[in-house]
Amino acid sequence: MTDQPNFDVAIIGGSYAGLSAAMTLGRAHRNVVIIDSGRPCNRQTPHSHNLITHDGKTPAEISALAREQVLAYPTVRLHNALVTSVSGQDGAFSVGTSDGQSFEAKKLIFTTGIRDIMPEIPGFAESWGISAIHCPYCHGYEYSDARTGVLMNGEMALEYLKMIRNWTADLTLYTNGPATFDAVAREKMLAFGAEIVEQPITSLDHENGYLRALHFTDGSSRNIAALYHRPAFEQHCLLPEQLGCELNQQGFIKVDESQKTTVAGIYAAGDNSGTLRGLTSVMATGTVAGVRLNHELINEEY
Known part of the structure; x- marks a missing residue:
């Protein structure tokens, strides 16, 4: 092990949840190392929304300002690398990184996020986070009243369509194969004006991630502006x-109301441990983890 200072907390993942936890702990005079590989899941997203004071800014702008503010606290350090190993137990964890460094910490917070598994449709991955989107609260306003599709099948399709209908009436459900929901659900979809297309999709036509059309196995195509999935x-x-x-x-990683995992000394925050993926939501979980972890350290010290 290289000669590194001991830290109260190692935060693995330096995006919004991790930085929020780091700021909370830095303000509590805790020695913190943030270890980040620089691959946030929203790196393709052109603008972030539904975040007051930063509405419409790019994710990179927001995270750069956050890092600047967090690292102004003298007890917080950022190390840019991929964490490759973790060993030890509560009070004595060792974290190894891709550049051969090692860090010792009493506690860990994982804010490592999740990896979306893209449909095997050419053009989808390139459009993800731009016009192929998942959250109407994050992106829906920008596609209000636009020609919109929902790529989904099964029993949840009706509920998702009902939600997206709030932003646009020009709405089509693409099941990408035979529909697997029942006749009652179909009737309800048609009743509020949604169209249902069951033809399999072969590709998405886009320009720099902005959708233009869907192409189908029968040779047909449809113009589209946004596709929820x-x-x-x-x-x-x-x-x-x-x-x-x-x-x-x-x-998701199982956590309690304090963001504690099922392993002593390890916390998790952000979208690796909860369904809400908006920036305000993941930042809130990072703050909770920082507060509760600091209280745990205090109780162990006195």
Whole structure:
């Protein structure tokens, strides 16, 4: 192990949740290292919304300002690298990184996010976060009344369509194959004006991530401006599971109201441990983790 200072907390992942936790802990005079690989899940997103004081700014602008403010606290340090190993236990964790460094910390916070599993449709991944989107609260206003699709099938399709209908009436459900919902759901969709297209999609036509059209296996195409989808996901980092942190049935890291995982000394925050992925939501969980972890350290000290 290289000669590194001991830290109260190592935060693995330096995006919004991690930086929020770091600021809280820095203001509590805790020695903190943030270790970040620089690959946030919203790196393709052109603008962030529904965040007061920063509405419409790019994710990079927001995170750059956040890092500047967080690192103004003298007990907080940022190390740019990928965490490759974690060992130890509560009070004595060792974190190894891709550049050969090692850090010792009493506690850990994983803010490592999730990895969306893209549909195997050419053009989708390139449009993800730009015009192929998942959250109407983050992106819906910009596509108000635009020609919009929902890529979904199954029993949840009706509920998702009903929600997106709040932003646009020009709405089509693309099931990408035979519909798997029942006749009652179909009738309800048609009743509020949604169209249903079951033809499989072959590709998405886009310009720099902005959708122009969908192409289908029968050779037809449809113009489109936005396509909502809720992709499957996996944990971006497997280290919490390897350390024994349990996942819930949805695949998120299981945490309590303090953002504690099922392993002593390890917390998790952000979208690796909850369904809400908006910036305000993930930042809130980072703050909670920082506050509760600091209280845990205080109780151990006195």
